[in-house]
Amino acid sequence: MALEQVRYEVDQHVATVTLDRPEKLNAWTRRMSEDLREAMRQADDDPSVRVIIFTGAGRGFCAGGDMGLLSDIGADRDRHAVPPAGAFDPRGPVDFHGPDSYFPSISKPIICALNGVAAGIGLVYPLYCDLRFAASEAYFFTAFAQRGAVAEHGMSWLLPRLVGLPNAFDLLYSARRIDAAEALRMGLVNRVVPSAELMSETRAYAQLLATQVSPRSLKVIKRQLWDDQMRGLGPAVAVSQAEMALSFLSDDFREGISHFVERRAPRFTGE
Incomplete structure (x- = not known):
């Protein structure tokens, strides 16, 4: 259109x-x-x-x-x-x-x-x-x-x-x-x-x-903040724990650690 x-x-x-x-x-x-x-x-x-x-x-x-x-x-x-x-x-x-x-x-x-x-x-x-x-x-x-x-x-x-x-x-x-x-x-x-x-x-x-933080993190955090307006604390904590476990498996998490240790600009992909 x-x-x-x-x-x-x-x-x-x-x-x-x-x-x-x-x-x-x-x-x-x-x-x-x-x-x-x-x-x-x-x-x-x-x-x-x-x-x-x-x-x-x-x-x-x-x-x-x-x-x-x-x-x-x-x-x-x-x-x-x-x-x-x-x-x-x-x-x-x-x-x-x-x-x-x-x-x-x-x-x-x-x-x-x-x-x-x-x-x-x-x-x-x-x-x-x-x-x-x-x-x-x-x-x-x-x-x-x-x-x-x-x-x-x-x-x-x-x-x-x-x-x-x-x-x-x-x-x-x-x-x-x-x-x-x-x-x-x-x-x-x-x-x-x-x-x-x-x-x-x-x-x-x-x-x-767009350049200094993980696009994957932004996507998940936005969903958490808006969706949690409809949840109690218990369900919000449960979701955050599950999302945290998934984030540890992501490329962006590995890049987040690497660029900090190597003292360079991040190269996040959103994956």
């Missing part, structure tokens, strides 16, 4: 997926949703890709749902019902089989570079990413209550895990705008950098993951 509203590029083991409607502040459409899923599928299936950067073109990340589309939905609910997309990874937990909740099923780390406004569904998808770096001029709001909507697309599950229940109530009830500094204090984002340096710093971090 040719991509129309999303750009996809790969360079030095890093895929960059960019929402590409800058004239509309990357307002969300059904086609954008389809293109994003296809781009993420390409990144997940490409063995040369080890890390994914997710960002927006122009002045904003995503200003939320396209208002024309939202107006149409209000006028004709049945015609605009979103069809089931199917599970991104049928082998993974059913919690991640939804049309918007599939990012945890992607086997590679996803770093969201928030270059500007992120609102409504434009804030939901960053919450499904593994890390969030924000430009100093970025700002965020949930938007739903201001539109007569609810905490959509799993945000009521995601947000409290990042910012705590009191902050989640505040952000969802009031739909107030918060800046990058407040988002950092809350734990909504991992890092805030000057706007002009956002992509260079995000790419530098992505390169660190």
Whole structure:
């Protein structure tokens, strides 16, 4: 499928997926949703890709749902019902089989570079990413209550895990705008950098993951962290013990020991 509203590029083991409607502040459409899923599928299936950067073109990340589309939905609910997309990874937990909740099923780390406004569904998808770096001029709001909507697309599950229940109530009830500094204090984002340096710093971090740590380890650790949100401590420990035993048999484990002992750069293969 040719991509129309999303750009996809790969360079030095890093895929960059960019929402590409800058004239509309990357307002969300059904086609954008389809293109994003296809781009993420390409990144997940490409063995040369080890890390994914997710960002927006122009002045904003995503200003939320396209208002024309939202107006149409209000006028004709049945015609605009979103069809089931199917599970991104049928082998993974059913919690991640939804049309918007599939990012945890992607086997590679996803770093969201928030270059500007992120609102409504434009804030939901960053919450499904593994890390969030924000430009100093970025700002965020949930938007739903201001539109007569609810905490959509799993945000009521995601947000409290990042910012705590009191902050989640505040952000969802009031739909107030918060800046990058407040988002950092809350734990909504991992890092805030000057706007002009956002992509260079995000790419530098992505390169660190792509070259200095084991791709196999990243894949397993990502699955552990997301899947363990659905487990108790006992099952999580059992899974970690089994995965640890398997890691000892891997090429990447042997390389991890060798490059440390030999004091050289690692040459991980992901095997």
